[in-house]
Amino acid sequence: xxxxxxxxxxxxxxxxNEVYKDEAASGxxxxxxxDFGVEGALSIDITDIDAVRKIVADxxxxxxxxxxxxxxxxAAESDEATAYRINAEGPKNLAIVSKEADIKxxxxxxxxxFDGTNTVPYVETDTPKPLGAYGRTKYAGEEFVLENAExxxxxxxxxxxxxxKNFVRTMLSLAETHDEVSVVCDQxxxxxxxxxxxxxxxxxxxxxxxxxxxxxCEGKCSWADFTEAIFLIxxxxxxxxxxxxxxxxxxxxxxxxxxxxxxxxxxxxxYEFADWKSAIEEYLQ
Numbered sequence: 040x041x042x043x044x045x046x047x048x049x050x051x052x053x054x055x056n057e058v059y060k061d062e063a064a065s066g067x068x069x070x071x072x073x074d075f076g077v078e079g080a081l082s083i084d085i086t087d088i089d090a091v092r093k094i095v096a097d098x099x100x101x102x103x104x105x106x107x108x109x110x111x112x113x114a115a116e117s118d119e120a121t122a123y124r125i126n127a128e129g130p131k132n133l134a135i136v137s138k139e140a141d142i143k144x145x146x147x148x149x150x151x152x153f154d155g156t157n158t159v160p161y162v163e164t165d166t167p168k169p170l171g172a173y174g175r176t177k178y179a180g181e182e183f184v185l186e187n188a189e190x191x192x193x194x195x196x197x198x199x200x201x202x203x204k205n206f207v208r209t210m211l212s213l214a215e216t217h218d219e220v221s222v223v224c225d226q227x228x229x230x231x232x233x234x235x236x237x238x239x240x241x242x243x244x245x246x247x248x249x250x251x252x253x254x255x256c257e258g259k260c261s262w263a264d265f266t267e268a269i270f271l272i273x274x275x276x277x278x279x280x281x282x283x284x285x286x287x288x289x290x291x292x293x294x295x296x297x298x299x300x301x302x303x304x305x306x307x308x309x310y311e312f313a314d315w316k317s318a319i320e321e322y323l324q
Contacts, residue, residue, distance in 0.1 A: 040068050042244075043100035045133070046107030047072035047080050050201030051147060054237035055104055057202075071098045074107075085129035091136045102244055104145040105133055108177075112151070113290040115172040126176035131183035134191065143190040145240055150197035150228065150255075152178040155294025160259075162300045163195075163251045171291045181251075192243050193251045194236070197297050198265075200322065201233025207322065210266050214277040224263035224281035228297040229255040232318040239310060248307045253299035256315035268316060272323045 042059070046052045052074065062068035072080040073094065081098075084090050085107055095103075108126055109115060115122040130146050137144040151174035152167035169175045184191050200207045213220050231254070239254050260268070263281045270277055284293065304310040313321075 040102065041071060041098065041100040042068060043071045043073065043094065043098060043103045045073050045083065045085055045103065045105045048074040048077045049106050049108070049110075050199060050203040050205060050233040051236060052106040053202040054233035055106065055240065057234060058237040058241050071100055085132055086124045088132040088135065091132045092139075095136050095140050095142070099140075100142060102143045102145065103133055103137055104147075104240065104244075105130060106147055108147065110173075112171070112173040112293075115176065116290045119172040119176065122172055122176040123179065126173075127179035127183060130180035131187060134184045134187035137191070138187060138189050141190070143192070143244065144184065144188050145192045145194060145244065146180065146184045148181050148193055148195040149174070149177045150195060150294060150297035150299055152181065152195065153294055153297060155226075155296045157296050157298075160298040160300035161253070162302045163253055170294060173291060189249075190247070191249055192240075194240065194243070194254045195252070195299060196231050196236050196254045197299055198228045198230045198255070199233055199236065200230065200319075206230075206262070206265070207269055207319070210269050211273060211275070214270060214273070214275040217277055219278035219280055220266065221280040221282045221287070222263040222266045223284050223287055224261045225283050226293055226295055226297075227259055227261055228294075229257070229259050229299065230265050230315045230319060231255040232313070232322050234322070235313050235318050239304060239312060242308060242310055246308065250303060250307075252303045253301045254304065254312070255299045255301065256312050256318045257301070258315045259298045260315065265315075265319075268319060269323070272320055
């Protein structure tokens with residue numbers, strides 16, 4: 040099996056490489072990595088459909104896993120055009136070409152397609168209603184995949200951390216120089232390990248159970264609770280001050296509640312994600 044991984048140098052792209060490393064070593068799976076400025080990876084601009092067609096024609100993958108995304112939520116508010124090109128037009132091109140080549144497409148989406156007004160976890164069939172530019176562009180990407188691809192898996196995730204710049208590393212870095220940190224306590228979600236998500240994608244890929252999936256670690260907490268758990272495991276004595284969102288204004292509005300229910304993974308595949316607490320413990324160890 041040949042897998043084309045776009046955005047291979049991001050947290051999820053690296054995790055995909057990690058979970059397939061044994062199969063790649065044995066020759067059972069060939070990973071075709073693509074990203075910009077990454078040694079050993081192909082450079083591909085997913086916003087250029089001719090470039091996408093060429094790489095698919097040359098490499099002949101069986102599956103595309105699209106980890107490429109514009110993920111700077113705040114910057115998207117002032118540069119929605121760039122976010123739209125990468126988050127919407129890019130997936131559209133991948134969807135069109137995947138259908139032309141009769142191959143599978145795994146497209147990664149986000150909890151930000153929802154407005155966060157729910158009080159119970161969002162299921163895959165709930166109607167998206169994004170709050171800001173990032174969510175709008177990611178939802179547009181989903182719609183393009185639905186319209187243009189045939190063999191597709193759309194996987195929405197949330198609060199992702201892995202090998203790369205992320206919230207966990209930021210908090211640990213702050214703990215080195217601060218006796219206390221202030222973290223919002225009124226945004227609720229499910230911190231998700233990129234490795235956990237990659238493991239689930241690996242289970243999904245061989246199937247023909249196409250459609251929309253939610254893929255997050257089980258359980259929920261606030262960012263402040265998450266920080267306390269990180270410090271406890273890492274044995275940091277830094278105090279966590281719980282503050283509200285309005286005390287920490289940002290250019291982009293965040294969903295107050297973005298817990299996703301992994302119903303499709305359970306019902307279609309009998310697959311269960313790890314609890315967020317055990318996942319962060321594994322990550323920090």
